Amino acid sequence: MVTTSLPASLHLSRRRLAIGCLSPSKSVIGRRKEARLEVFFGGPGGGSGGSGGRGTGQLNRFVQLSGRPHLPGKKKIRWDPVRRRFIQSCPIIRIPNRFLRGHRPPPARSGHRCVADNTNLYVFGGYNPDYDESGGPDNEDYPLFRELWRYHFATGVWHQMGTDGYMPRELASMSLVLHGNNLLVFGGTGIPFGESNGNDVHVCNVKYKRWALLSCRGKKPSRIYGQAMAIINGSLYVFGGTTGYIYSTDLHKLDLNTREWTQLKPNNLSCDLPEERYRHEIAHDGQRIYILGGGTSWTAYSLNKIHAYNLETNAWEEIATKPHEKIGFPAARRCHSCVQIKNDVFICGGYNGEVILGDIWKLNLQTFQWVKLPATMPEPVYFHCAAVTPAGCMYIHGGVVNIHENKRTGSLFKIWLVVPSLLELAWEKLLAAFPNLANLSRTQLLHLGLTQGLIERLK
Numbered sequence: 001m002v003t004t005s006l007p008a009s010l011h012l013s014r015r016r017l018a019i020g021c022l023s024p025s026k027s028v029i030g031r032r033k034e035a036r037l038e039v040f041f042g043g044p045g046g047g048s049g050g051s052g053g054r055g056t057g058q059l060n061r062f063v064q065l066s067g068r069p070h071l072p073g074k075k076k077i078r079w080d081p082v083r084r085r086f087i088q089s090c091p092i093i094r095i096p097n098r099f100l101r102g103h104r105p106p107p108a109r110s111g112h113r114c115v116a117d118n119t120n121l122y123v124f125g126g127y128n129p130d131y132d133e134s135g136g137p138d139n140e141d142y143p144l145f146r147e148l149w150r151y152h153f154a155t156g157v158w159h160q161m162g163t164d165g166y167m168p169r170e171l172a173s174m175s176l177v178l179h180g181n182n183l184l185v186f187g188g189t190g191i192p193f194g195e196s197n198g199n200d201v202h203v204c205n206v207k208y209k210r211w212a213l214l215s216c217r218g219k220k221p222s223r224i225y226g227q228a229m230a231i232i233n234g235s236l237y238v239f240g241g242t243t244g245y246i247y248s249t250d251l252h253k254l255d256l257n258t259r260e261w262t263q264l265k266p267n268n269l270s271c272d273l274p275e276e277r278y279r280h281e282i283a284h285d286g287q288r289i290y291i292l293g294g295g296t297s298w299t300a301y302s303l304n305k306i307h308a309y310n311l312e313t314n315a316w317e318e319i320a321t322k323p324h325e326k327i328g329f330p331a332a333r334r335c336h337s338c339v340q341i342k343n344d345v346f347i348c349g350g351y352n353g354e355v356i357l358g359d360i361w362k363l364n365l366q367t368f369q370w371v372k373l374p375a376t377m378p379e380p381v382y383f384h385c386a387a388v389t390p391a392g393c394m395y396i397h398g399g400v401v402n403i404h405e406n407k408r409t410g411s412l413f414k415i416w417l418v419v420p421s422l423l424e425l426a427w428e429k430l431l432a433a434f435p436n437l438a439n440l441s442r443t444q445l446l447h448l449g450l451t452q453g454l455i456e457r458l459k
Contacts, residue, residue, distance in 0.1 A: 058416055059416050059417075059418075059419055060360075060373045060374050060375040060415065060416070060417070061375055061415060061416075062375055062376075062377065062378050062413045062414070062415045063413065063414050063415065064378060064411060064412070064413050065151075065156060065412045065413065065414060066156065104158075105158045105410060105412075106123060106126075106145075106147075106149045106158060106160075106397075106398070106410055107128060107133050107134055107135060107145070107410055108128055108130075108133050108398060108408040108409050108410035109126030109127060109128045109134075109145055109398045109408055109410065110126060110127055110128065110382075110383035110384065110398060110399050110400045110408050111125070111126055111127040111171075111172035111173050111383050112124060112125045112126030112127075112145070112171075112172075112385050112397075112398060113125060113174060113175065113176035113185075113385050114176070114385040114386065114387045114395070114397055115176055115177065115178035115183065115387050116178075116387035116388060116389045116395060117178060117389070117390070118153075118389060118390055118391070118457055119152065119153060119154070119456065119457045120150045120151060120152055120153065120206075121150070121151040121153070121387060121395050121397070121412075122148065122149070122150055122178070122183060122206065123148070123149040123150075123151070123385065123397055123398075124147075124148050124149075124171075124174075124176055124183065124185065125144070125145055125146070125147075125171035125172060125174060125188065126144070126145040126171065126172070126398065127143055127144055127145070127171065127172045128143055128145070128408050129143045129406065130143075130406075130408070131143075133408070141169075141171070143191065144169075144171040144172060144190065144191060145171060146167055146169060146171055147160055148160070148161045148163060148167070148183075148204065149161065150206075151395070151397075151412065152438075153389075153457070154431055154437070154438055154457055154458050155435070155438050155458075156435075161206075161209055162209065163204060163209045163210060163211055164209065164210045164211065165204075165210045165211030165212055166202075166211055166212075166213065167202075167204075167211050168185055168188065168198060168200070168202045168211075169190050169196070169198075170187065170188030170189055170190050170196065170197060170198035170225065171188060171190065172188060172189050172190070172191075172193065172225065173187075173188055173189060173225040173226040173278070173279065174186065174187050174188025174189075174198070174225065175187055175188075175227055175228065175229035175238065176229075177229055177230065177231055177236070179231055179256070181205055181206055181207045182203050182204065182205050182206070183203065183204040183206060184201060184202075184203055184214075184229075184231075184236065185201070185202040185203075185204070186198075186199075186200070186201050186202075186227070186229055186236070186238060187199060187221075187223070187224050187225050187227055187238070187241060188225050189225035189244065193225070193244055194225075194242070194243060194244015194245060195244065197223035197224055197225055197243060197244065198223060198225075199220045199221050199222060199223045199224065200213060200214070200220075201213075201214040201216060201236070201254065202214070214259065215259065216254060216259045216260065216261055217258070217259060217260045217261070218260040218261035218262060219261055219263060220252075220261050221238055221241075221250065221252045221261070221263070222241075222243060222248065222250070223243065224241030224242060224243055224248060224278075225241060225242065225244075225278070226240070226241050226242050226278030226279045227239060227240050227241030227248070227278065228240060228241075228280050228281055228282040228291075228294075229282075230282050230283075230284055230289070231256070232284050232286065232289070232311070233286065233311075234255070234256055234257060235253050235254060235255050235256060236253070236254040236256060237251065237252070237253055237254075237282075237284075237289060238251070238252045238253075238254070239251045239252075239280075239282060239289065239291065239309075240274075240276070240277050240278055240280055240291075240294065241278050242278040242296075246276075247276035247277055247278055247296050248276055248278075249273050249274055249275065249276045249277070250263060251263070251264045251266070251289075251309060252264065264309075264314065265314075266309065266314055266315050266316050267313070267314050267315045268315055268316045272316060272318075273307075273316055274291055274307040274316060275301060276296070277291075277294035277295055277296065277301060277334070278294060278295075278296070278334075279294055279295070279334045279335045279336075279383075280292060280293050280294020280295075280301070280334065281293060281294070281336065281337070281338030281347065282338075283338065283340050283345040283363075283365065284340075285343060285365045286311075287310065287311055287312060288308040288309060288310050288311065288317070289308065289309040289311070290306055290307075290308045290319075290345070290365065291306060291307045291308070291309075292306060292338055292345070292347060292363075293332065293333045293334055293336055293347065293350065294334050295332070295333075295334035295353075298353075299353065300332040300333050300334045300350075300351065300352050300353050301332055301334070302329070302332045303321065303329055303330050303331075303332060303333075303347075303361075303363075303370070304320070304321060304323075304329045305318055305319065305320050305321065306318075306319050306321060307319075319368055320368070321363065321368045321369070321370055322367065322368055322369045322370060323370055324370050324371060324372050327372050329370060330347065330359065330361040330370060330372070331352045331357060331359075332352050332353075333347075333349075333350030333351060333352050333357055333382075334350060334351060334352075334382075335350050335351050335382040335383045336348060336349050336350025336351075336357070336382065337349060337350075337384055337385060337386035337396065338386070339386055339387060339388035339394050339417075340388070341388060341392055341417060341418060343364055343365045343366050344362055344363070344364055344365070344417075345362065345363045345364075345365060346360060346361070346362050346363075346373075346388075346394065346417055347360070347361050347363070348360045348361075348377065348386055348394075348396060349377055349380060349381045349382055349384060349396075349399065350382050351382040351383075351400075351403075355380075356380040356381060356382050356400070356401065356402075356403065357380055357382070358376050358377035358378075358379070358380030358381070359372060359373075359376060359377070360372070360373040360375055360376075360377070360415075361373065362417075375415060377396070377413070378411075378413060379399075379401050379409055379411060380401065381396075381398075381399035381400065381401050381409065382399055382400055383398075383399050383400045384396060384397065384398050384399025384400075385397055385398060385399075388417065391420055391421065391424045392416060392417050392418035392420060393414055393415070393416050393417070393420070393424075394414065394415050394416075394417050395412065395413070395414050396412070396413045396414075396415075397410075397411070397412045397413075398410055398411070427454065427457075437458060438458040438459070442455055442459075445458065
């Protein structure tokens with residue numbers, strides 16, 4: 001029998017272990033903020049802290065994740081409250097490779113989409129023309145991936161989700177957003193590209209693992225792919241995209257309460273509308289929708305000026321952004337990724353028509369100032385997907401890494417875009433020290449002093 005001693009940090013009382021349960025005074029909050037900066041940057045007050053230090057330079061620094069496959073039944077452990085230590089039920093058993101089929105990380109892909117919550121990264125769809133990489137004879141939808149994956153942050157495990165209901169077949173360059181426990185998928189294309197596009201809204205409840213078709217009224221958008229989509233004030237907005245032959249500048253709105261589609265007709269002359277495009281991204285501040293990049297098969301649009309749709313005036317506006325003091329503006333691009341944290345928008349990677357980009361830029365929606373982040377992607381990539389957690393950690397998955405060889409990747413990276421809270425820092429340290437924490441029961445975790453919120457992130 002193998003036993004693992006519990007460190008002193010977990011022998012504390014339930015009150016001290018219940019992270020975030022208390023209501024600290026302002027002075028305590030101030031000390032916690034200083035401690036958070038010190039832990040994250042490796043020095044007092046957010047300084048460099050010298051060499052060494054596991055936390056040094058974590059902000060704006062990429063970390064590659066191994067993405068272990070989901071292996072049911074491996075390393076069963078339990079918490080013995082009498083001896084106050086972890087007990088492993090049986091020794092670790094080496095599993096022959098032939099039993100690992102079906103328990104692999106997602107194959108390399110492009111054109112997929114992802115979203116994130118506090119607990120998981122959800123990856124849907126994708127495309128890979130490489131027969132062997134895409135699963136060979138086991139993939140009935142080759143060269144597409146008709147599958148939904150979940151990456152569990154706490155355990156670092158990939159799991160292909162089995163779902164009920166009808167999963168859409170338009171699996172490349174669709175739009176995907178997270179609305180509560182529901183994934184909303186719109187548009188996309190099958191094979192050949194442009195010949196089997198979609199214009200339905202499919203909903204997958206990730207809690208109950210079931211797909212459903214959202215029944216809508218009104219005139220739906222055209223069958224398109226490569227459009228951008230966001231939920232704003234209870235409505236789903238869809239802009240741009242392509243049929244495979246014609247690029248669009250149309251803007252549609254779906255009221256999620258009445259489920260009625262409306263094509264918006266802005267109060268602009270045609271010459272004042274944004275250029276037709278696909279594989280762009282959008283951001284919003286509740287009043288305006290901002291269009292970032294994109295292009296056609298022969299061009300990529302500049303980020304020096306961006307178009308914004310004003311929800312109150314029903315009109316497009318052109319906004320001049322401010323360049324980085326030394327570097328200037330980010331390169332024009334399409335097929336990039338975009339995430340948003342409050343009023344800060346982060347774009348990553350993409351393709352400018354000549355080279356694959358590996359940079360990250362931040363645009364503030366109040367000042368419209370561009371700032372180039374010091375981080376560089378380990379693999380410059382486009383047609384990838386990215387999502388940010390509520391805590392401010394961005395995950396990037398897949399994409400095309402070599403144009404001439406038409407090579408795709410299945411790599412998963414994460415990068416903190418903001419300084420995480422003290423809770424998040426403590427949580428990551430705890431998970432690193434006890435990678436099998438998720439195998440404990442809810443009762444055992446409560447006995448250790450974890451809050452209900454943290455326990456939910458383990459399950």
